Every structure is written in C-alpha cells, then in structure tokens.
Amino acid sequence: MYKRRSFVFGLGAVAGAGACILTDKVKPLMADIGQKIDAARRDFTVVGEEPLRERAKAKGLIYGAASSYQELAKDAEFANRFAEECGIIVPVDSMKWKAQRPSPKSFDFKQGDWLAKFAEDRGMQLRGHTLIWHQALPDWFEANVNKQNAEQVMLEHIATVAGHYAGKMHSWDVVNEAILPANGRSDGLRRTPWLEFLGPEYIDLAFQAAAQADPQALLVYNDHRLDYDTPEMEGRRVAVMKLLEGLKSRKTPVQALGIQGHLFAHEMPFNPKKLRQFLSDVAGLGLKIMITELDVTDRRLRGDIAVRDRLVAGVYQDYLDVVLDEPAVIGVLNWGLSDRYTWIGAVRPRDDGMGVRPLPLDQDFKRKPAWQAMARAFDNAPSRLLSS
Numbered sequence: 001m002y003k004r005r006s007f008v009f010g011l012g013a014v015a016g017a018g019a020c021i022l023t024d025k026v027k028p029l030m031a032d033i034g035q036k037i038d039a040a041r042r043d044f045t046v047v048g049e050e051p052l053r054e055r056a057k058a059k060g061l062i063y064g065a066a067s068s069y070q071e072l073a074k075d076a077e078f079a080n081r082f083a084e085e086c087g088i089i090v091p092v093d094s095m096k097w098k099a100q101r102p103s104p105k106s107f108d109f110k111q112g113d114w115l116a117k118f119a120e121d122r123g124m125q126l127r128g129h130t131l132i133w134h135q136a137l138p139d140w141f142e143a144n145v146n147k148q149n150a151e152q153v154m155l156e157h158i159a160t161v162a163g164h165y166a167g168k169m170h171s172w173d174v175v176n177e178a179i180l181p182a183n184g185r186s187d188g189l190r191r192t193p194w195l196e197f198l199g200p201e202y203i204d205l206a207f208q209a210a211a212q213a214d215p216q217a218l219l220v221y222n223d224h225r226l227d228y229d230t231p232e233m234e235g236r237r238v239a240v241m242k243l244l245e246g247l248k249s250r251k252t253p254v255q256a257l258g259i260q261g262h263l264f265a266h267e268m269p270f271n272p273k274k275l276r277q278f279l280s281d282v283a284g285l286g287l288k289i290m291i292t293e294l295d296v297t298d299r300r301l302r303g304d305i306a307v308r309d310r311l312v313a314g315v316y317q318d319y320l321d322v323v324l325d326e327p328a329v330i331g332v333l334n335w336g337l338s339d340r341y342t343w344i345g346a347v348r349p350r351d352d353g354m355g356v357r358p359l360p361l362d363q364d365f366k367r368k369p370a371w372q373a374m375a376r377a378f379d380n381a382p383s384r385l386l387s388s
C-alpha cells in the first residue's frame with residue numbers, strides 16, 4: 001500500500017536540505033517528511049471483515065454517518081454499502097429549516113420521512129439534525145420572523161418537527177453552533193437571529209420544547225472547532241463548558257454534547273491531554289458525548305494517494321484513541337461515508353485539483369486506511385457494555 005519510493009525520495013530531500021539553516025521553506029518540508037515517516041510506521045491491520053456498525057456495537061457504541069436523501073435514493077449501491085457499515089443515519093440537509101419549511105405556515109417532511117423509512121427498513125437508528133441553527137434558514141425567515149413572534153415560531157417548529165418524528169429518533173441536535181467567542185460577548189454566544197430576538201434564553205427554550213415534543217430522544221447540544229490546541233479552540237471549549245454548566249444549573253434538559261470533529265491532516269496542534277480533559281469535564285456534568293460529524297480534510301497534504309490515505313488514517317486513529325477512552329462517549333458518526341459524497345470537496349478542495357479523501361470509504365466504496373483506523377479504534381475501545 002505505502003510506496004517506499006516516495007518515502008525514500010522524501011528522505012533524500014531532507015538530507016539535501018540538512019546542511020542549511022531551517023528556513024521557512026525547509027520547515028514545512030521537514031514536517032511533511034516527518035509526517036510521512038510517521039504514516040509509514042503505523043499499523044492499520046484489522047482483524048476480520050465485520051463492518052464498523054458491528055465493531056462499535058460489540059463495545060456498546062454506535063457508529064453511523066450522515067447522508068443526503070438524494071444520494072441514497074439515486075445510488076442503490078451506495079445505499080447498500082451505507083446500511084452495511086452504519087448503525088445510525090443522520091440527514092445532511094433534509095431536516096434543516098430550509099428543507100422542511102417551504103413557507104411560514106407549512107412543513108415538508110418528504111425527504112425526512114423517506115430517510116426515516118430507509119433507516120427502519122435497514123435496521124438503522126435515526127438522528128435528527130438540526131432544530132435550531134443560524135444557517136439553512138429559509139428565504140422567508142428574515143421578512144417574517146421578528147422579536148414579537150420569534151418565540152412562537154421557534155416553539156411551533158420544534159413541537160411540529162420533533163413531534164413528527166417522536167419515538168423514532170435516537171437523538172436530536174436541538175441547538176447547533178451557538179458559540180462564537182469571536183463575536184465579543186462575555187458569554188461567548190454567537191450573534192444569531194435567535195439570540196437577537198430572544199436573548200440567551202432561546203437555548204433553554206429550545207431544549208424544553210424538544211423534551212416536550214419527543215421525551216425519548218437524546219437531546220444534544222452540537223458544536224464545532226473544539227478539537228485542537230489553539231487559543232481560538234481553547235476559547236471555544238471554555239465557552240461551551242460555560243454554556244453547558246449554565247443549562248445544567250437551570251435544569252434545562254440537555255443530555256449530551258455533540259462534538260462535530262471536522263479534523264485536519266496537516267499541522268494542527270493536537271493535544272491529547274487537553275482534549276481528554278475537556279471530555280472529562282463534559283462528562284463530569286452528567287452529559288453523554290457523541291462525535292457527530294467526523295471527517296479529516298486532506299487539503300494541504302502532498303504526496304501520493306497511498307501516503308495521503310495513511311496520514312488521514314493516522315489522524316482518525318489519534319483522535320479516536322483519545323475520544324473512545326472517555327466512557328461518556330456513546331457513538332461516532334462521520335459526515336458522509338464515502339469520498340464520492342462529501343462536503344469537503346466543495347468547502348475545502350485541494351489546490352492540485354485531485355479529489356479529496358476525508359472519509360472511511362473511497363469513491364468506489366472500498367475501505368481505506370481511514371476505515372481500518374476506525375475499525376481498530378472500535379476494536380480497541382473499552383467496552384461500554386459492562387458498565388451499563
């Protein structure tokens with residue numbers, strides 16, 4: 001799999017550069033080669049052929065992925081592979097306001113219902129994403145929602161949507177991405193229409209409404225950029241903790257933190273201890289944790305595909321080793337299952353025009369080293385079955 005040739009070529013380049021002072025040009029080269037050496041050393045051997053859903057289940061965990069309705073409906077081979085690997089599905093866009101709210105007074109559950117049936121037919125659980133978010137709002141929102149009616153509009157939406165799927169949902173992302181310390185508020189909350197109209201209490205209201213509409217679903221607060229050791233992400237972790245502590249102290253029915261887990265396979269400072277501590281802190285509030293949107297951007301990786309794939313797999317391995325060590329973590333979902341269908345191609349494309357490879361299966365639905373890293377992570381994870 002790994003091509004020795006590019007490895008040796010890399011070392012030759014280092015030797016050539018060895019004599020000069022480490023300039024800014026040489027440093028990335030050294031880092032690149034360091035990564036390659038590391039990728040070459042790693043062991044991604046997997047025992048057996050069982051899919052990820054079975055490996056996760058064997059440990060009392062749940063594994064799944066996001067998919068759009070269109071991809072599953074038009075691509076039967078993908079639908080089959082998806083159901084083989086995944087124990088849970090979350091719609092990429094079908095349960096966002098834009099998809100479900102054609103007008104202020106109407107709801108459209110067509111795509112969501114199709115996905116709910118697909119999940120049921122294939123023995124998968126279903127996750128809802130997302131009831132309250134500042135993005136994916138319909139075009140009519142701005143002209144129709146204001147300070148006076150925002151509470152009623154929000155409560156009606158949650159009651160109707162969560163009510164529609166009540167009893168069928170494993171979990172709901174009740175509020176998504178409410179934190180943005182860069183907006184300058186002392187509570188770290190993002191300035192969104194919901195905050196502007198209803199104040200910070202909108203988050204409590206949303207969770208209360210969701211609990212009422214679907215008492216069985218696990219109610220999740222979901223957010224991103226919580227994974228790395230940068231001042232920005234540290235600030236976000238602190239703000240998320242503050243938010244969760246506040247919700248818990250007011251007895252707002254939040255039950256889990258969703259960590260999106262959009263990762264990068266290039267020079268992001270990963271600090272296992274800090275991430276592990278954050279997970280412990282969240283668990284200490286009595287909350288469960290899910291990794292909800294895992295993928296690994298390979299935008300800045302050079303080298304051939306085999307090398308890139310191993311580097312991406314290494315990121316999966318390092319991350320999941322830390323995450324699955326925390327007993328409060330109950331599941332892991334990828335944001336997409338196959339490189340054929342991933343949002344990374346649109347938002348973080350490669351400069352060289354090659355396809356991105358952020359997910360466990362390749363374009364042809366073949367298992368990649370990232371799949372192997374995930375399989376190994378589940379196989380090595382402490383079992384949740386004994387403790388529950």
Ligand code: XIL
Pocket residue numbers: 092093176224260293343
């Ligand atoms: C993304 C979808 O993948 C895209 O199809 C859509 O155009 C934009 O939204 N965090 C989230 C998801 O919570 O809802 C986002 O999904 C990806 C980032």
